[in-house]
Amino acid sequence: MTYTEIEVFLSIVTIGLFTYLARLLFLLYSPKFLSNQRIKSALDGIPAAMLVALVIPTTLFNNGKVDLLRSEVFAIIFSVPIVYRFRYSGLGLISAVTLLILLTTVFG
Amino acid sequence: MVQYIHEQYYIILESVRFTLNKLLPLLPSILIFGVIFGFAGATTGYSLPLISSMSFVIFAGSAQFVTVLLLLENEPLVSIIVTGIIINLRHLIYGIVIRDRLEMTTLKKFIVAYFLIDESFLVTDMAYRERKQNPSLDLFRVLLTSGIILWVCWNLSTIVGYILFLTYGDIFDIPGNFIVAASFLGFLVDHFRKYPEERLLITVTSAISVILGYILSSSALLITIMVAGSLMAGFMSRRDE
Numbered sequence: 001m002t003y004t005e006i007e008v009f010l011s012i013v014t015i016g017l018f019t020y021l022a023r024l025l026f027l028l029y030s031p032k033f034l035s036n037q038r039i040k041s042a043l044d045g046i047p048a049a050m051l052v053a054l055v056i057p058t059t060l061f062n063n064g065k066v067d068l069l070r071s072e073v074f075a076i077i078f079s080v081p082i083v084y085r086f087r088y089s090g091l092g093l094i095s096a097v098t099l100l101i102l103l104t105t106v107f108g
Numbered sequence: 109m110v111q112y113i114h115e116q117y118y119i120i121l122e123s124v125r126f127t128l129n130k131l132l133p134l135l136p137s138i139l140i141f142g143v144i145f146g147f148a149g150a151t152t153g154y155s156l157p158l159i160s161s162m163s164f165v166i167f168a169g170s171a172q173f174v175t176v177l178l179l180l181e182n183e184p185l186v187s188i189i190v191t192g193i194i195i196n197l198r199h200l201i202y203g204i205v206i207r208d209r210l211e212m213t214t215l216k217k218f219i220v221a222y223f224l225i226d227e228s229f230l231v232t233d234m235a236y237r238e239r240k241q242n243p244s245l246d247l248f249r250v251l252l253t254s255g256i257i258l259w260v261c262w263n264l265s266t267i268v269g270y271i272l273f274l275t276y277g278d279i280f281d282i283p284g285n286f287i288v289a290a291s292f293l294g295f296l297v298d299h300f301r302k303y304p305e306e307r308l309l310i311t312v313t314s315a316i317s318v319i320l321g322y323i324l325s326s327s328a329l330l331i332t333i334m335v336a337g338s339l340m341a342g343f344m345s346r347r348d349e
Binding site: 001002003005007008009011012013014015016018019020022023024025026027028030037038039040041042043044045046047048049050051052053054055056057058059060061064065066072075076079080083084087088089090091092093094096097100 | 130166167168182193214220222226291294299337342
C-alpha cells in the first residue's frame with residue numbers, strides 16, 4: 001500500500017463529488033440549444049449507442065486487440081439467438097454464463 | 109380526495125412493478141459484478157470500510173474498478189482522481205436526457221442525481237418509451253426505485269466480495285468485462301427487436317466501436333460511441349424530415 005487510508009478516502013470523496021456534480025449539472029441547468037427538436041432526436045439515440053458500447057467492444061476486444069477465438073466471444077454470440085427467440089432480456093446473462101461454463105469445461 | 113389517493117397509490121404500484129420487472133434481469137449481474145469489485149478491492153490490502161466507501165460515495169462501477177486497478181499499480185493519486193472523473197463524465201449526457209423527459213422539483217433533482225447510473229438510466233428510458241402505452245408510469249419513481257434497489261445490491265455485494273476474498277482467497281476466473289457484456293446483451297437484442305427504426309443506428313455504432321476499439325481505451329470508447337450514436341440519430345431524424 002503506497003498511500004494511507006485517509007489519502008485514498010479523500011481521493012474517493014473527490015471522485016464521488018465530481019461524479020455527483022456531473023449527474024446533477026444538466027438536471028439543474030438546461031442550455032437553450034437542448035430545446036431544438038433535432039437535438040432531442042439525437043439524445044434519443046443515446047440509450048441504443050450506450051448498449052452497443054457496453055456489449056460490442058467488451059466482447060470482441062482483449063487487451064486492445066480483436067481476439068475472436070475465445071470461449072467468452074462464442075458464449076456471447078450463441079446467446080444472441082436465444083435471447084431473440086425467447087424475448088427475455090435476463091436470458092442474456094444466464095445463457096452467456098451457462099455457455100461459457102460449458103465451453104470452458106468441454107474445450108478447456 | 110379518496111379517488112386522488114387511490115390514483116396515486118395505483119401510479120406508485122405500477123411504477124414499482126415496472127421497475128422490478130425491468131430491473132430483475134439486471135440484478136444477477138449487478139450482484140456478481142459487485143462481488144467481483146469487493147473481491148478486487150480486498151486484493152489492494154485496504155480496509156473493508158475504505159473499499160466499501162467507494163461503493164456508496166462514488167457509486168459507479170467502472171470508475172471504481174479503474175480506481176482499484178490504479179491503486180494496485182501504485183499510480184499517482186492525481187492520475188487516479190482525474191481518470192475516475194473522466195470515466196464518469198458520461199453521466200453529463202444522462203442528465204441531459206433525463207431532464208428532457210422528466211419534470212421535477214429542484215429537491216427531487218438533487219436526490220435522483222445521486223442514483224443516476226447506467227442501469228437506472230436504462231430502466232427510466234424503458235419506462236419513458238413504455239409510457240406511450242401505459243401513462244400511469246411515473247418516471248421519477250421509476251428512477252428513484254431502480255436507483256435505491258441498485259444501490260442496496262451494489263453495496264451489499266461489495267461487502268460480500270471483500271469477505272469472500274478474506275475467507276476463500278482467489279476463486280473467480282470469469283472476466284469482469286464478460287459479465288458486463290453478458291448483462292447488457294439481452295437489452296441490446298431486445299432493443300434491436302423492438303425498435304426497427306434504430307437498427308441502422310445499432311449496426312453503424314457497432315461497426316464504429318470495432319474500429320475505434322483499436323485506438324481508444326474503454327472509457328474513451330464508451331463516451332465516443334454515445335456521442336457518435338447521438339450524432340447519427342440526429343442526422344437520421346433530419347433525413348426522415
